[in-house]
Amino acid sequence: MKWKQIIVYLVVLVALAGYYFIETAQREKAKEEKIQSKKIFDIKKDQVESIKITRKGQKTLFLEKKNNKWSIVEPIRTEVDSFSLDNFLNSLVNLSAEKKLTIDRKEFSKFGLDKPYITIEFKIDDTWKTLKIGDKNPTGENYYAGVDKKSEVYMIASFQESSLDKKLFDLRDKRLFTLNRDKVDRIEIAENSSLIKVIKKSQNKWQSPDNLDTPIKTEKVNSLLDSLTWLRARKFVQETDDNLEKYGLKQPEIQVVLAIQKSKSQTLLIGKEKDKTQRYAKITSRPGVVLISKSIINDLPKSLKDLEDRNLLSFDTDSVQKIVISYNQHTYQLTRKDDKWLWEGAEKPKSNPDTLDVNSLLWKLKDIEYQEKAENRKYEDKQIEGSISLADNSGKLLGLMRWPRESEGEKEKKPVVLVKKQQGAKTLAYIIEKEDLSDVKDKIKTLLGTAKSGTGKPS
Numbered sequence: 001m002k003w004k005q006i007i008v009y010l011v012v013l014v015a016l017a018g019y020y021f022i023e024t025a026q027r028e029k030a031k032e033e034k035i036q037s038k039k040i041f042d043i044k045k046d047q048v049e050s051i052k053i054t055r056k057g058q059k060t061l062f063l064e065k066k067n068n069k070w071s072i073v074e075p076i077r078t079e080v081d082s083f084s085l086d087n088f089l090n091s092l093v094n095l096s097a098e099k100k101l102t103i104d105r106k107e108f109s110k111f112g113l114d115k116p117y118i119t120i121e122f123k124i125d126d127t128w129k130t131l132k133i134g135d136k137n138p139t140g141e142n143y144y145a146g147v148d149k150k151s152e153v154y155m156i157a158s159f160q161e162s163s164l165d166k167k168l169f170d171l172r173d174k175r176l177f178t179l180n181r182d183k184v185d186r187i188e189i190a191e192n193s194s195l196i197k198v199i200k201k202s203q204n205k206w207q208s209p210d211n212l213d214t215p216i217k218t219e220k221v222n223s224l225l226d227s228l229t230w231l232r233a234r235k236f237v238q239e240t241d242d243n244l245e246k247y248g249l250k251q252p253e254i255q256v257v258l259a260i261q262k263s264k265s266q267t268l269l270i271g272k273e274k275d276k277t278q279r280y281a282k283i284t285s286r287p288g289v290v291l292i293s294k295s296i297i298n299d300l301p302k303s304l305k306d307l308e309d310r311n312l313l314s315f316d317t318d319s320v321q322k323i324v325i326s327y328n329q330h331t332y333q334l335t336r337k338d339d340k341w342l343w344e345g346a347e348k349p350k351s352n353p354d355t356l357d358v359n360s361l362l363w364k365l366k367d368i369e370y371q372e373k374a375e376n377r378k379y380e381d382k383q384i385e386g387s388i389s390l391a392d393n394s395g396k397l398l399g400l401m402r403w404p405r406e407s408e409g410e411k412e413k414k415p416v417v418l419v420k421k422q423q424g425a426k427t428l429a430y431i432i433e434k435e436d437l438s439d440v441k442d443k444i445k446t447l448l449g450t451a452k453s454g455t456g457k458p459s
Contacts, residue, residue, distance in 0.1 A: 038096040040131075040147060040154055045089035047124045053166055056117040061168055072172055076239055079173035088171065091163035092122065095131070097154040098142055104151065111135055111144035111153055118165055133161055174232040176283055176292070177258050177266050181229040186259040187221070189300055196304055208304055217309035224307070227299040228258060228268075233290035234278060241287045247280035248272030249289065254300070270297070310369040312419050312430060313390070313399035317362050321393040327386040327444055334358065334447075353447045361443040365390075365401065368440075370430035374416045386444070397423040403437060 053061040062074035063085070070080045108114050112134025120131040133156070134144040142155040185200035198206045198216055206216040237247070244250045248271030259265035270292070271280040278291045301307050323334040323341075333345040334353070341358045343349060365388065382404035390398040400420040415437045420427045 038098075040095045040097055040145075040156075041093060041129070043093050043124060043129075045086075045093045048089060048092070048122050049125075050123040052119075052121040054119045054121075055165070055167065056115070058167075061166070061171065063171065072168070075168065079178075080171055081173050084166070084171050088164065088166055091160060092120070092131075095156060095160055095164070097145075098157055099155040101153045101155070102151055103153045105149075108134075108146060108153070111146075113144060113146045113153065116146075118161075120164060131164075133164070169236065172236075175229075176231045176233065176268055176281065176290070177229050179229075179258055179260055179264060179266055181225055183260045184225060184229075184258050185261060186257070186265075187224065188255075188257040188259075190255045191253065191300070191302070194303065196301055196307070198307060206307075208307075211304055214304055215309040216307050217311070220301075220307045220309075224299060224301065225258075227296060228256065231268075231292060231296055233281075234293060235291040237280065237289040237291060239288045241282070241289075244271075244282075244289070247282075247289050249280060249282055254297070256300070310371075311366065312368045312370055312401060312417065312432065313365050313421060315366065315390060315398040317359070317366065319392050320362060320390045320398060322391040322395070323358070323361075324389040324391075325386075325444055325447070326384075326388075327441075327448070332448065349447075349449050351449070357443070357446050361388075361440070361447065362390075364436075364439055364443060365399070368432060368436045370417075370432050371414065372431050374429035374431050376418070376427065376429045386441070388440070388444075400427075401440075 049065050051061075051063040053063075055061075059075045061072070063070055063080065064073050070082070070085055072078045072080055103111070113132050116132035116134045118133040120133075121128050122131075123129075130148050132146045134146070136143055136158075137155060140158075142157055143161045145154045145156050146152070147154070187196075187198050189196045196208075197210060198208050198221060200206050204218050206218060206221045208214050208216060249269050252269040252271050254270040256268040256270070257265055258268075267284040269282050269284060271282075273279050273294070274291055277294055279294050279297070280289055281292045282289050321336045325332045325334070330347055331345070332343060332347055332349070334341045335344050336342075339355065340352070341355055342352050384402050385405040387400065387402035389400045392398055397420065399422065402418045403415060404418070406415065414431050414434055416429050416431055417437065418427050418429055
């Protein structure tokens with residue numbers, strides 16, 4: 001091909017590319033202009049300083065922004081739900097008309113705009129703007145709306161109306177605990193005569209000041225914190241602290257304290273049941289009684305044991321480079337090479353395992369919790385049915401679990417496993433759930449591809 005032809009083709013290609021981008025840009029611009037032309041208000045949400053929402057026959061909801069912080073002023077003074085308010089403001093500034101009609105204002109009553117069921121007023125600088133929402137149109141797909149004292153009647157989509165129809169409950173802060181979750185360093189739970197207390201000693205370390213020998217599992221405390229900080233009021237029963245005895249909050253059954261150092265703390269009181277799904281509650285630092293879901297009770301620990309770290313093995317999955325599996329008098333070794341696991345040694349299954357299956361076994365081993373400790377000497381001389389040993393690249397032991405072969409009389413009981421948690425540690429015996437050991441065996445069989453006969457030999 002001649003150079004002149006190549007140059008011509010390149011020029012044509014560049015021209016076509018330029019045309020494509022110009023055409024695309026023009027289409028996007030036209031699309032944006034069409035969207036903007038349908039918008040009812042030409043405003044930005046950070047310009048809004050005050051909001052009044054009046055629903056027909058109800059008290060006006062008044063919100064005000066000071067120093068860039070919103071709060072509810074009427075009918076009560078309280079904090080706002082920032083997420084809900086932000087959604088409301090987005091709906092307001094992006095409100096668009098499906099259709100616009102020019103109507104004599106004397107005819108507004110035909111559209112329900114003389115006595116609108118929702119009136120929204122908002123202030124920008126020193127100017128108040130008004131949006132009135134009236135009746136549905138005959139098809140029920142849209143609502144009629146009017147703006148300020150204009151003669152136009154707008155038709156807005158039903159979903160836009162629902163995003164603007166907000167009551168006090170919708171926009172108020174429904175959180176019970178408002179402390180920064182990541183800064184909480186003390187948790188206390190008092191139920192009847194029992195008291196559970198844990199404190200944070202470092203970023204990932206919790207302990208019980210009353211039981212220093214009991215290891216606390218960080219994941220359990222984090223899960224508890226998540227449940228408490230995500231707790232929301234389902235209903236505001238009253239705004240005062242009158243008649244707390246009526247709700248079981250004068251002498252509550254349960255008290256939960258979250259604290260940040262010694263300067264900030266919040267106490268949740270949980271009282272009587274309202275019904276099968278709800279209980280009365282309150283935060284002591286704020287007046288009022290609310291209803292909360294009873295499910296939070298299930299998330300609360302009943303004793304320190306519920307927060308105890310009872311994991312059989314504690315290891316970093318990424319540090320495991322070698323796995324030795326002994327099962328039914330056969331021994332297999334897995335070695336990690338890059339992101340794959342390979343069988344090595346004298347005994348090998350027909351094919352290398354799927355990485356996901358190996359990880360599934362490791363995750364299971366990390367998740368198993370013991371029910372209680374057992375006496376080592378009772379199991380030292382028993383025949384071992386199987387074992388799993390984990391090591392790092394240097395061969396350092398990261399964890400070892402062995403399980404004795406069950407006799408006929410023991411098959412209905414919970415199994416006992418012998419565990420060494422790390423290099424140089426003592427071997428200890430623990431009782432675990434039968435399902436956990438069965439799950440480990442099933443995952444081993446999946447890795448080995450063993451026959452259903454259970455001989456331990458690869459099929």
